[in-house]
Amino acid sequence: MKITRAQALRYLDEARALNDGGWITHSLAVGTAAERIAAHIVGMDAERAFVFGVLHDIGRRFGEMGMNHVMYGYRFLCAAGDDEAAEICLTHSFPVQEITAVNAGWDLTDEDYAFLDRFLQEQSYTLYDQLIQLCDAMATGEGIVAIERRMMDIMIRYGVDETSMPRWRKLFVMKAEFERRMGCTVESVLGLRTLVRV
Ligand SMILES: [Fe+2]
Numbered sequence: 001m002k003i004t005r006a007q008a009l010r011y012l013d014e015a016r017a018l019n020d021g022g023w024i025t026h027s028l029a030v031g032t033a034a035e036r037i038a039a040h041i042v043g044m045d046a047e048r049a050f051v052f053g054v055l056h057d058i059g060r061r062f063g064e065m066g067m068n069h070v071m072y073g074y075r076f077l078c079a080a081g082d083d084e085a086a087e088i089c090l091t092h093s094f095p096v097q098e099i100t101a102v103n104a105g106w107d108l109t110d111e112d113y114a115f116l117d118r119f120l121q122e123q124s125y126t127l128y129d130q131l132i133q134l135c136d137a138m139a140t141g142e143g144i145v146a147i148e149r150r151m152m153d154i155m156i157r158y159g160v161d162e163t164s165m166p167r168w169r170k171l172f173v174m175k176a177e178f179e180r181r182m183g184c185t186v187e188s189v190l191g192l193r194t195l196v197r198v
Pocket of ligand 1: 057069092
């Protein structure tokens with residue numbers, strides 16, 4: 001089953017009542033950014049991209065948590081019947097496709113950690129997985145921002161460790177690949193100001 005745009009927004013509204021916070025605006029921003037980029041790429045479904053973006057952090061409806069939000073989101077969307085959206089909950093934090101590529105906030109059970117490890121090893125990322133990873137890296141709790149600003153936001157909130165650089169390098173590679181597919185910059189599509197060449 002494919003969750004519709006209206007249903008995704010209903011889930012987010014319910015979540016706001018359960019656990020309000022900056023993650024709600026962040027989720028809407030990721031959905032909006034994903035929809036705009038997907039609309040410029042032949043073969044991508046912009047509404048699907050919006051739904052995936054809006055719901056990527058939906059596990060946070062269950063309360064404050066670390067990486068466990070990916071498991072909660074996955075189970076919630078599996079129960080809702082949208083396996084593709086559910087899997088994006090699992091992949092969105094892993095631009096580098098290894099469980100050790102993220103080093104903060106591990107609060108999964110041993111069993112869930114082993115499940116996620118296996119899932120990441122076996123999964124072939126789709127363009128949608130990568131699109132949500134990129135848009136997640138361009139949205140704060142205030143809205144869509146330049147990727148560099150979001151990196152600063154993450155650095156200030158979580159610090160930098162040995163996993164940071166490989167992840168950010170990968171995000172810039174993905175950004176360039178989406179720009180190649182669109183034939184224009186991500187910033188221009190998202191209405192972000194960029195430096196003017198003189
Ligand atoms: Fe997340």
